[in-house]
Amino acid sequence: ELPLHELSITEHILQYSLEEAERRGAGRIRTIRLVLGPFSGIVPDCIQIYLDMLSEGTIAEGAQIKAEFPPVRVLCRDCGKEGEITPHHLQCPHCGSLRLKLLSGKEFYIKSMEVD
16 A cells, blocks of 8 residues: 555645646656655655656656655764764764764755656
8 A cells, every 4th residue: 555645745746847847848757856865754666656647648657756865964962073874874973872863864855857
């Protein structure tokens, strides 16, 4: 069962992309590039499945979702330094503390589109 959360997100992505393509005078949307923070909670595969359904009969039909995952920036509450972590290594890269404040990682935006 697909999460409904991604359905409304995909509706917004499609609507924005169609408006942007129209502004550019494009006849077809080929690729939609998303930037997804690892902690955004958004699953690119779900967005692709919904896009395939929602875009039928539009110039976005057949468009591919490409996702980029930027590194997560944190501030360590123990040593006070900033650094980057991955979802597989959730410790301060400087002192190993787990007392971290997220500075990024929840991003979600459309980076670019490829159109014809």
